[in-house]
Amino acid sequence: MSQSTSLAKAAFPYAEALFESSQLMQLIEKTNQDLDFIANTISASDSLSNFLSNPLVNPEIKKKVLNKLFLDQVSSHILNFLSVLADRRRIGLLNSIISCYLNLVYKLQSTTVANISTSVFLTDLQKKSLEKKIQDFTKSKEVKLIINIDKELIxxxxxxxxSKIIDMSISGQLSQITSYLNIDNL
Structure with missing residues (x-):
């Protein structure tokens, strides 16, 4: 089992509990905003990320730091959740928990998440066109594009x-041509 799979497995129950409580309290959108803010704050600081993931740091100290950072920034619902994660020494799973939580929200909202690797930046028109085609293909209400620039792609x-992959890269097309040529030679 890969490390990302085991992290997702450990994070899922926490994400599910957060999702269910947010849904009951009708705080899905606010929770999304809060988690986005927290994820951006933590990813912007390597020292904060290292501090939170360090198992040698006392959970009470982590809770104090989280409270100071996010007290006036996020809802009490999220602060309580962060406190539970710190107490259970699971705050290091926060990125995985956020990812699992967002997947549950996307499923609820019939949103399809498409990860796109491209060699160049896409224009707004290209993004809109891709969103429309993916929306038609998946029959979902909404499409969220996550675009990664991959310089390895020609x-x-x-x-x-x-689990579906649509490879429209030049290297993917060359691989297809190669496999067709190899079959013909047999």
Whole structure:
């Protein structure tokens, strides 16, 4: 089992509990905003990220730091959740928990997440066109694009939606041509 799979497995119950409580309290959108803010804050500071993931730091100290950082920034619902994670020594799973939580929200909202790897930046028109095509393909209400610039690609793009991969890259097309040529030679 890969490390990301085991992290997701450990994070899922926490994400599910947060999702259910947010849904009951009708705080889904506010929770999304708060988690986005927290994730951006933590990813912007390597020292904060290292501090929170360090198992030798006392959970009470982590809770104090989280409270100071986010007291007036996020809801009490999220602060309580962060406190529970710190107490249970699971605050290091926060990124995985946020990812699992967002997947649950996307499923609820019938939103498809498409990871796109491309060699160049996409224009707004290209993004809108891709969103529309993916929306038609998946029959979802909404599409969220996560775009990664991959300098290894010569040209084109690769779309990953769940376990489906649509390879429209030049290297992918060359691989297809190679496999066709090898079959013909047999």
């Amino acid at each position: 040209g084109g793009f690769v779309i990953k939606i769940g």
